[in-house]
Amino acid sequence: MSNQPDLLILKMQEGSEMAFSRVYERYNEALRGIIFAVVKDDAVAEEVLQDVFMKIWNNSSSYDVKQGRFFTWALNISRNAAIDHLRSKAHKNNLKNLSRDYFVNIPEDATDEMEVQTDSLGIMKWVNKLKPTCIKIIDLIFFKGFTFKDGAAELNIPEGTLKTRHRKCVNELRNVMGE
Amino acid sequence: MIDTKELIDSGDLELYVCGALPANRAQEIAQISKQHPEVLEEIISIENAYQRLAAGLAPDHNDETYAKLEAIIGAKNKVVKSPSSxxxxxxxxxxxxxxxxxxxxxxxxxxxxxxxxxxxxxxEFLETENIEIESINSQYASTLQVLSDPETVKVNLAGQAGFESSNAVAFYNNEKNVTYIDIQGLPEVPENMVYQLWSLTLDPLTPTSLGTLPIEKESYNELLRIDNAYDTQAFGITLEEAGGADAPTLERLYTLGVIDKG
Incomplete structure (x- = not known):
């Protein structure tokens, strides 16, 4: 377990490409996964990821450690870029993949091509142990980027309930990951 | 005082990592996590779990994306493997x-x-990084040495009328003639203004300036080291116009703390 690499992030903000490459190494897998969960296409995910890291490089100075985690900042950029892509013209010409929520459907998709397509074998054993409500909550709050107010409205539960359930779900996830 | 267990149990830290909190609440948590290692540790665990979950979804890929990025941002010396032709x-x-x-x-x-x-x-990069880490380490070591000295007294500077939400903490060592001050609990300095630290003796009340505090917001995160050879009985922080003042402006006395001789 380690904290975020503040020094590297600072060096990147000062324009060090070497620092950028190490920030990439550290965060690219997670951001790729988030993007993929939204766009559901390998090649598109790769394109969006490239876009996201260009934004991280070009706008690195707008990250402020006093506002929150670097991961959270990068997560926001990734979700927005992925959602922007879905709304874009390029995507509308190719709508066939939109019908299903990727993360929510992992358990039932386990036997079809999704499993082969992604590295989801490891994640399968975690996700399968989560309650369906947890999968729904994590999908909304983490992958879809709902605020807890909007998430509560979407799930039709009080905000306080969403907060505590979300915490329980993340705890469950941490347990099954054997943290 | 913040109840960190309550904060950890509240579910706010999970939302913080996901970016699902309003900006002002996120800022508060960022601040709290700097002061409370147990909160930071919990945040890191949550973040790790989420990073692993997301990484588990990532499709297989090759390294082309980074190579493209490198080409775009103008990284030099890209190694191209040439075929044995x-x-x-x-x-x-x-x-x-x-x-x-x-x-x-x-x-x-x-x-x-x-x-x-x-x-x-x-x-070269790693060496620079190493040097920086070493220098940060040695700063920490000397700070720690003073903080753990039995002669060091911790002084809580409480927010004064009009500035109740401000606070600061001083660590005063009269033998080593040094004071450390933590100003994380002060609001950002308005433009053309500066915080000034005062050593006070009581009865009669006599202020002596210990100098103005740095205005860069980065320095809020560190303990500031200040030479202080005075027999301080209390510390006060005022907001003064850029350059500092000869005498404290008491209407802008943000925090004050008396050294507990007990």
Whole structure:
């Protein structure tokens, strides 16, 4: 377990490409996964990821450690870029993949091509142990980027309930990951 | 005082990592996490779980994306692996072989040189990083030495009328003539203003300036070291116009703390 690499992030903000490459190494897998969960296409995910890291490089100075985690900042950029892509013209010409929520459907998709397509074998054993409500909550709050107010409205539960359930779900996830 | 267990149990830290909190709440948590290691640790665990979950969804890929990024941002010395193209020509004339082979070795040599340059750059970078970490470490070590000295007294500077939400903490060591001050609990300095630290003796109340505090917001995160050879009985922080004042402006006395002699 380690904290975020503040020094590297600072060096990147000062324009060090070497620092950028190490920030990439550290965060690219997670951001790729988030993007993929939204766009559901390998090649598109790769394109969006490239876009996201260009934004991280070009706008690195707008990250402020006093506002929150670097991961959270990068997560926001990734979700927005992925959602922007879905709304874009390029995507509308190719709508066939939109019908299903990727993360929510992992358990039932386990036997079809999704499993082969992604590295989801490891994640399968975690996700399968989560309650369906947890999968729904994590999908909304983490992958879809709902605020807890909007998430509560979407799930039709009080905000306080969403907060505590979300915490329980993340705890469950941490347990099954054997943290 | 913040109840960190309550904060940890509240579910706010999970939402914080996901970016699902309003900006002002996120800022508060960022601030709290700097002061309370147990909160930071919990945040890191949540973040790790989420990073692993997301990474588990990532499709297989090759390294092309980084190479493209590198090309775009203008990184130099990209190593291109050249195919061993001389072998099909071996049956050709000796002169041709020689030409191509020398070309190959020229390329290989260039590549090796490029790799060396890259490795050297990386080494240089790591060394700089190392030096910085070492210097941060030695700062920590000397700070820790003072903080753990039995002679060091911790002084809580409470927010004063009008500035109730401000606070600061001083660590005063009269033997070593040094004071550390933590100003994370002060609001950001308005433009053209500066915080000034005062050493006070009571009865009669006599303020002595210990100087103005740095205005860069980064320095809020560190304990500031201040030479202080005075027999301080209380510390006060006022907001003054840029450059500081000769006497404290009491209407802008943000925090005040008396040294507990008990």
């Amino acid at each position: 001389w072998s099909p020509y071996i049956g050709w004339a000796a002169a041709g072989l020689l030409l191509i082979a020398s070309g190959y070795f020229y390329n290989a040599n260039n590549e090796t040189n490029e790799e060396i340059v890259q490795i050297e750059q990386q080494k």
